[in-house]
Amino acid sequence: MPEETQRPLRADARRNRERILTVAARVFAAEGLDAHLERIAKEAGVGSATLYRNFPTREALVEAVYRHEVVQLCDAAPELLAAQPPLNALHAWSRRFLDYVTTKYGMIDALRAIATTGSNPYGHSREMIRAALTTLMDACAAAGTIRTDIGPADLAVALEGIALTSARPDQRAQAERLLTLTLDGLTARPEL
Structure with missing residues (x-):
């Protein structure tokens, strides 16, 4: 149904x-x-x-878990913004993004198999994630805490790259370092 x-x-x-x-x-x-x-x-x-x-079926559970994880991740953006300053919210959300990818990593083969049956487990996940990231980055830009020459699409690609190369749980420390480096590079610097 x-x-x-x-x-x-x-x-x-x-x-x-x-x-x-x-x-x-x-x-x-x-x-x-x-x-x-x-x-x-x-x-x-x-x-x-x-x-x-x-x-x-196992496939139905895997697909539901994936969709649930996407919703949880995206719903966290306004919750984090309500609870802390925008830059801190962006940092916290980015770490949740890494958690989300780590979870997805354990299900990737099943998600691919589900996709080959004609179902689309990914649906609108990329758009939902970009929208959440846009909300966070807009709040940071309004607060003057991040550079405005880098947009959500750029940061999304950077986060996806970090996640794809460091998605396994044993690579989490490296992912955290790369995330810190990326977010530090996004932080607005005072004019000299």
């Missing part, structure tokens, strides 16, 4: 679904796609039937 025509979930069903997606993201990132779905259900505190009612 298409998502648009589904009835809204009851609060407990929505919580169960959220827990399944959160646990699955962590488990897939740590173990890859060979992770047992029954383990995901158990760690989420639900029965296997609940997991399969929400996600009838």
Whole structure:
């Protein structure tokens, strides 16, 4: 049934679904796609039937986890801006972007396989991510804390490059250094 025509979930069903997606993201990132779905259900505190009612196949779960991670990442931008200065929010969001890519790295083969079936797990994710990045960078520019000659498309490519070359968990320290270097280069410098 298409998502648009589904009835809204009851609060407990929505919580169960959220827990399944959160646990699955962590488990897939740590173990890859060979992770047992029954383990995901158990760690989420639900029965296997609940997991399969929400996600009838492993591919459905992988695609839902990916979409959920994109939404979580993008929804974080205004939340971070509300809680801290714009430049700090940009730094925090960029680290979340690295977390998102690390999670995606564990699911990449399955996402590619899903894409070959005609489904598009990526949907509008690139546009959503760029929109979140634009919101953050616009706030930073308005505060005068970043250079204005670098746009969201440029920073998105830089973040994607860092993420693609340093996506494995054992490369996180390098990714953090590259992220710091990139964001330092974006910071506005006083005129001499």
